[in-house]
Amino acid sequence: MPHPLAFLLLPFAWLYAGVLHVRNWLYDRGLKESVAFPVPVISVGNLRAGGTGKTPHVAWVVRQLLAAGQQPAILSRGYGRRTTGYGRADATATAATIGDEPLQHYQDFGGQVPVVVCENRRVGLETLLREVPGTTAVVLDDAYQHRRVQPTLNILLTEQQRPFYQDYVLPAGRLRESRGGARRADAVIVTKCDPALSGAGQAAIAARVRRYARPGVPVLFSAYAYGAPVPVGATPAPLDPEIVLLTGIAQPGPLRDYLTQAGYRITHHAAFADHHAFTAADIAALAGQLRPGQSVFTTQKDAVRLLEPALRAAVAPLPVFYIPIQVQFLADGAAQVQHLVSSLFQPHAVV
Template identity: 35%
Template sequence: MTWWQLILFPFALIYDLITRFRNHLFNIKQRTSIKFEANVIGVGNLEVGGTGKSPMIDFLIQYFLSKNREIATLSRGYGRKTRGFRLGSSSDTAATLGDEPMIYQKKYKDQILVAVAEARAIGIPYLLAHNNDIDVILLDDAYQHRSVEPSLSILLSTYKNPFFDDFLLPTGRLREARQGARRADIICFTKAPVDMSDEEQKQMIARTRSYHPNAPIFFTHIAYAPLISFGTAKAKQKVIGIGGIADNQVFESYLNSNFEVVEFYKFTDHHDYKADEINKIVEVMAHHEAMLVTTEKDFIKLGDFKNLRTKSCFYLPIEIKFIGDQSNFLKLIDDAMKKYPKY
C-alpha cells in the first residue's frame, strides 16, 4: 500500500462493513432477489469500471444473433438525462439512453431490443411484456444489482489489475470485497497480452481459487477492427486521439503503435463533450493537418458535432478475442440457456 492508501484504509473498512452487511441481507433472504423464468445473463465486475463489460456484451450479442435468437440488453443507462424504464429507438441519443446502450442501439438497430432502467427488477418485466419471444436478456453492469438473480453471472476483471490484488474503495477500486467473486458462474480476465503464457494463466487461476474454488476461468485480449469514418474528409497520416473511457491506456498505446500521434486528449469516463472543447480540438487538427481517431463509445457523442462531420474523423471499433479455445466458454453459455425450454 502507498501512504495515501494507508490514510484512506479506515474509510475502506467502513465501506467494507456496509457492503458486507448489504450482501449478507441478500444471502439470508432478508432482501429480495428475484429470479425470473427467463434466460438472464449478467455481466459485471467487482471494480469500478474499465474491465471491458461492453465488449463482452457485444460479443454475446453477436453470438446470439448468429444463432437467430431474440435478444434484449438492459442496463442502468449511466449518464442519461431521462429516468425510469426506456426502450431504445432510432430517435434516441446518448443523453436519453446512455453511452453504452446507445452503442448497441446505433450498431444493431432493430436486430435487438435495447432498454435502460435504474431498477432491473422492474425493467425485465417491461421487456418481457413488450416482447414475450425474447430468448435472452443481457444485463450490463449488474453484478452489484442483487435485486435480480441472473441465470448466469459472468464476472470480469482485468489482467493488469486483477480483483485479487485490489482493495476496497476508497483505498482501491473494488465496489465490494474480493469474496464477492463467489457469486460468479464464470470469471474472465480481460485485456490480457495476446501472447500470455500457459504458466502465467495457471498462476492467475491459482490465485483466483482463493476466492472461488471451481468457477471456469477464461482470458481475453482486445482486438481492434479497421477504422470507421464519421467525417467526410479523407484519412491523414497524423492523428489526434480522443479517449473518454474508464481506461484509456490500451487505446492510447494502440494508437501510438500504429499511427503518428501528435496529440492525445484524455477525458473522464462518460465525458459530456462541450462545443468549446471540440472547437479547440478542430483547431489543433487543422494546425497539424491531422485526422481525429476516437473510441466507438466516444463516437456516440462526438458524431453529433457538425464541425467534426466535415473533417477527417474516425472511430476504432473494439472486440474481444479469447486466448485459447473459446468453444468451452460458448458451451457454458449454451448449457445455461437450456434451463428454459424456449431456448
C-alpha cells in the same frame, strides 16, 4: 500495495466494505428478495469501477445468442444519460436519452436487438418482457452489484493489468465491493490480456483469482482485436501517421498502446473522464490541435457522444475516425463461454 495516501482512506474503505458485506449477506440468506425470471438472465459485470471491457463482452455474448437462434435483449442502467426510469432505444435515441453504451449496442445490432435502460433492473426486466414477449434471453450490462435480480449466469470481468485481487475497496482503491464478491461469479474473464500471454502466465493469474472464486468456476482470458479506422462523419481525410487522440473512457491505455504499436504517432491526447459529455468548446479545442493532414482518432463509445445533435455541426468538418474493437478469447475460452450460455437453454431431465 495501495498508494501511500490511500492508507489514510483504509478505515473508510473497511466501513464501506462492511456495509456491503451485510447487504450481500442479507441477499445470500434470502432476507432480502432477489427475483428470478422465466428467461435466462446473463449478467456481465465487475468488481472494479469502470474500464474492464463490459461493453464489447456484452456484445460478444449477444452475438453468440443470435447465432444460436435466440432472441436476446440488452438491459443497462444507462449511466450518464439525462433521463430517469425505463426507456427503450429507437431511431430517435441519443446518448443523452439512454446513455452512450446502450446507444452503441443499439447501433451495433442495427436496432434488431431490443436495448432498454432502467436503474432498477427488476422493473426494467418486468417491463421489457411485457413489451417484447418474444424475448428468450436478457443480457445485463453492469449489474453485478444489483442483487434485486437473480442472474441465471453471472460473468465477472477483471483486467489483466488491474486485477481485482490487487485492488482495494473504495475510497482506498477502485473496488465497488470486497474481493470476496467474486464468489457469486459463475465464470471469471480476465480481459484486455496480452494476446501472447503464456499458459504459465494464465495459470498464475487463474490461481490468484481462485483464492476468491468458488471451486470449479472457470477462469478465462480475452484480448482486444482492433479494427481499421471507421469515419465518424462525412469528411474523412487521408490517414496520416500523426494523429490526435480523443478519449472519454476509464482506461485509454490499451488503445494508446495499440496505436503506437500500429505505427501511429499521437501528437496530442485529449483525455476526459469516463462518459464525459463533450461540449462545443471541447470540439473547438480539439480542432485547434489538428495540423494539416492529421486525423482525430477516438473510441466507438466516444463517437456515439460526438454525434449528439448539439455537436454534429461542430464535428462534421473534422476528420474523425473511431477504432472498433472486438473480443477474442485465448485458448478455448470462447468454447467454454459458448457452452455455459448454450446450457441455459437445454431441457433438464426430470428425475
